[in-house]
Amino acid sequence: MNTPAPKCFMSYSWTTKQHATRVLELSTDLVENGVDVVLDKWDLREGHDANHFMETMVSDEAIRKVILVCDHEYVRKANERTGGVGTETQIISPEVYRKSRQDKFVAVVFEKNPEGKPFLPAYYSSRIYIDLSTPTSHAENFEQLMRWIFDKPLYKKPQLGKMPEYLKEDAIALGTTSKARRATESVRGALANWRGHVAEYFSAVSENLERFRLDADDCNRLEQSANTDRTSKNVETFLPYRNEAIGLISTMAMHLEDGQSSELLHRFFEDLLPFLDSSQTVASHLDTDFDNYRFIVHELFLYTIAILLGRQRFTDVCTLLQTQYYVPNLRVDSWNGMVSFEYMYQPIGFVAKAVENHLASSLHPHSDLLEKRSHESAVEFPKLMQADFVLYLRGELDRLPENRHWPRWYPVTLDGSSTTAGNMVFEVFARSQSTRYFNQILKILGIQSKEELDALMHRYAERSFRFRNWHSPAQMMGYEFIATRD
Structure with a gap:
């Protein structure tokens, strides 16, 4: 069964033709993303009472969300209680004041003053708003608006765990x-x-x-x-x-x-x-x-x-x-x-x-x-994985000449279900494309030349060896590119 689209009313001021066009564009974007927007341009017909329409839209229980599109003219009318915006404000402000946690009304800022502060009605000034005042902020924050409308916050509180033993x-x-x-x-x-x-x-x-x-x-x-x-x-x-x-x-x-x-x-x-x-x-x-x-x-x-x-x-x-x-x-x-x-x-x-x-x-x-x-x-987990892999290689190279078997370092971090290789090459080996850098890594691995490492890679290739969820050691090192430039 499909979930009904959230119904949202757009409250704004007819400041300029350009401003009205921006409101229309925002409403269109919302509709195209699954929001049932109620807008006067679409829903108010000739012969309708404009004030009654606005009062009904704000108080209608079917309207789950109300967007207050704020610019300088909207704020003036809201604060002075004039025009259609003033009528809406008389209905909205008591709701906002009465409920400390408000999830029906949100201010969407289309304009800021010369000091960079948003234009917001007095009754809304202490609340969180969504900034769409510039093309850049619109691109960044439109998702925030969508998440608010659909009640899908980006960050969710995790399930409560138990108190740590320590x-x-x-x-x-x-x-x-x-x-x-x-x-x-x-x-x-x-x-x-x-x-x-x-x-x-x-x-x-x-x-x-x-x-x-x-x-x-x-x-x-x-x-x-x-x-x-x-x-x-x-x-x-x-x-x-x-x-x-x-x-x-x-x-x-x-x-x-x-x-x-x-x-x-x-x-x-x-x-x-x-x-x-x-x-x-x-x-x-x-x-x-x-x-x-x-x-x-x-x-x-x-x-x-x-x-x-x-x-x-x-x-x-x-x-x-x-x-x-x-x-x-x-x-x-x-x-x-x-x-x-x-x-x-x-x-x-x-x-x-x-x-x-x-x-x-x-x-x-x-x-x-x-x-x-x-x-x-x-310390991020991939850094631990890199260290684990280096320790494993050092142990393998130490035992290669004598073919000894104990003790042995096993890289457990490369064998977990929550870790996948993708196309990752560990940083120390990615940097080892530089011959100068690789010469330092040789010392860590306990060998004198790349030829000694070639012997181990050849052994792995013969056995088609790889870790679970991971590529072969040669792929994890980006081995074909090692020591290929100064």
Whole structure:
């Protein structure tokens, strides 16, 4: 069944022939876009009472919308209550004054005074209007008028959600906010002791992260669904501290020279790695006991690389990717005390259950959760995807000569249902059309020449390899154009 067209009455003044023509053109545009416009030129016939016609149109319940076309003459007649406009004003103004929320009447401004202020009747002066006073504003705001008529606002209030876990009384407190503020201010102000303040903050995070540890006995005792919910809430509680950390890292990337952050950032993540797995100091051996830490550290590292790449802090990135990390007391076979950056990605079991109720069609729930949380940061999700792809390539190239298989960085953000490639080429590779720029990216990838990258691309081509919802790695890099100009 078709919805009846909204009926709209046009109230205006016969100021000039040109003005009347503009009103007619606007009315015609509205009719052609599905609005049943009542206009005196169309609906007032010889022998009709003009005043009665106007009174009826304004008060008629079938008229859902009334447009007040405002120019200097309309405002004069409305304020002085003269002519047909004055008659309409006597009917309209009590309605407007009586209702604080008015959705039947709107002023459409056709003219402004020499100071650029709109001509508006006194009774309407404090209300929102639609500006059609110039050809430019008409083109921009006609859609606004259509949305008002059809009650289809551009912005809709989202469904009310639940209070974040980190605001609840029993939320875990990291106790690092004052240190983060001090470190950020010292970096931004280029203070002599900025390095000490940053190191103090990073140490506080790594030391106090123990407060987020899930009780191993509870993990073993709880049913899977309850344990998943508990882990999810734990990760959500960490969100403000994630934002706190990436806020400082963003400030460092913006205000420090490339390479100045390398040692501090490397040591920070090295101090976080013992939380990712069982050690001699933690008796539990169940992977689920460490799911929260694995998500937190992976997310922090992904944001850090994304921020550094965005600011072209390539020396800092190289340090984080090529320098191994010492993990004391790690219980793994053939362990020599050192691990690569890839150790910061480990499979995380809880995310599949944590989001399945909301994202049942997701291809990779880890990606969907990262994307959802990115909305509460200043780092856009495509930047995380770029960082994820660079980390994946670096891991692939590191293992290419020896064909080793562990550890391995898996780019989860490229495997989510809500992310599609389109024709996207990631920025660092689009810029790598410049040979000079590409030579810097080679260092990040840990290789010496494009020929080494050719070998990996050839392997992908042989296997017709691609990520779900994405093109092949070569297409994502715009590989045929890399290093093609100075």
